Amino acid sequence: MDDRYSRQILFRPIGEAGQRKIQQKHVLILGSGALGTASAEALVRAGIGKLTIIDRDYVESSNLQRQQLFSEKDAIDQMPKVIAAKNRLCQINSNVEIDVHIMDATGNTLTPLLNDVDLAIDATDNFDIRFIMNDLFQKHHIPWIYGSCVGSTGMSYTILPDQTPCLQCLLNAMPVSGATCDSVGIISPAVQMVVAHQTTEAFKLLVEDYDALRSRLVTFDLWNNHYQTINVERAKKEHCPTCGVDPSFSYLDYETQTKSEVLCGRDTVQIRAGRDFNLEDLAARLTKVGEIKTNPFLLSLEYQTYRFVIFRDGRTLIHGTDSIDKAKRMYYQLIG
Known part of the structure; x- marks a missing residue:
């Protein structure tokens, strides 16, 4: 086994067997902003077999405060985020297969990319695409890890099709704030905290240590020293249109797409x-x-x-x- 992963292999829950599994797995990241770049770097450094990144945007100077794979030159050149990210990631670990797409993520554009995806990570900034992801990953039985952050707050939750409440179940039970980074700002430690939760859960799934998965929704406010985990098992709804007994996957309909x-x-x-x-x-x-x-x-x-x-x-x-x-x-x- 390559010495570059020796410290990770020494961590007993991963070990050599877990490292081999990581190097055989394919992760899809939706979004190449703050959460997406940090998650991508963590997975590439860990030796993920294949990483697919999707984003529709380009690098701007306001991104540089928290989006860690980008440079000033990327902003000056208005480089698409996924291209700038791939350029840097390939310098970090040339053994990882990195596939990037400059595109708007919809049910139609995402479906052809899901054939061999083992896990998806949410690094988006709006709930239109999250609801599409929720329907699509439930339909294709792909686990995914929700994450969001704004200001000094953040949250994360691991969604397992046919097992846990889906995103629609959660938001019906716990409406979230409409605050955005542009309206209230954001500090980079909040990003890193969400990424720490998302990527740790990702490693558990990749090495197939399912018993170690966190079953609760985690929320925090770093500035005000709040940290909470919430049991959301009762949020799962029998007739949820995404994860219920007779799902309709309504967010995949053309008429509902913006x-x-x-x-x-x-x-x-x-x-x-x-x-x-x-x-x-x-x-x-x-x-x-x-x-x-x-x-x-x-x-x-x-x-x-x-x-x-x-x-x-x-x-x-x-x-x-x-x-x-x-x-x-x-x-x-x-x-x-």
Whole structure:
């Protein structure tokens, strides 16, 4: 066994047998922000066999305070987060297979990527995608680990299909705050605490030490010195539309998926076109509209007081407004 993992192997619950299992497993991470980058680094350093990372966004300077795989150059170049993350992760451990996707996560886009996934980790920032994940992973019997943080607070819970309450059960029993990082801020220790809980649970699942799994929801507030674990077994509902006796998986229906959405607390609207863009043609067409910056993955356009960021996969982020109507109007004026 490679000496680089010797200290991990010395930890008896993992050992050589557990290390071999880790190196044979495939983990999917949804999101490449604060939680996603820290979880990805922990798994890559631990020798995970394959890691798939999905994110729709690019690196900005405000990310650098807590999103640990990114550099100032990544922000200047507006590098897609998954590309910047992969570049750094490959430098950390070249033996790990790392697959990345610059895309919006939906039921349709995620399904082809699930064939050999052993575990998924939630590193998203909104409940639209979490409910899709909840339905999708329940349907495909993939365990996943929920995590969220804002301010100095955070929470985590391990969801096992057919065994534990699902996310919809939990949120029906315990509504969560609508606060976001952009409205109340965040400190990096809160991120690391959530990641510590998520990745520890991940290691337990990867080495198949199921008896050691934490069955409770954990919540904390580091600044105010609060830490709590909550027994949520009674939250499981017999007729839950996701994990009940007759599931409908309603969040996987096309009609329930957002086509235009205001991104979490960011004064930004995303519009999905349903087609790929030829960025070279767009750049030629928009060059007289405003200042343009491009890289192999996206086009950025400064227009009046707004910034358009256009991805090849048909998505456009319109920064500077939280009005979907206004964003659509400018989108159709400039892009068509």
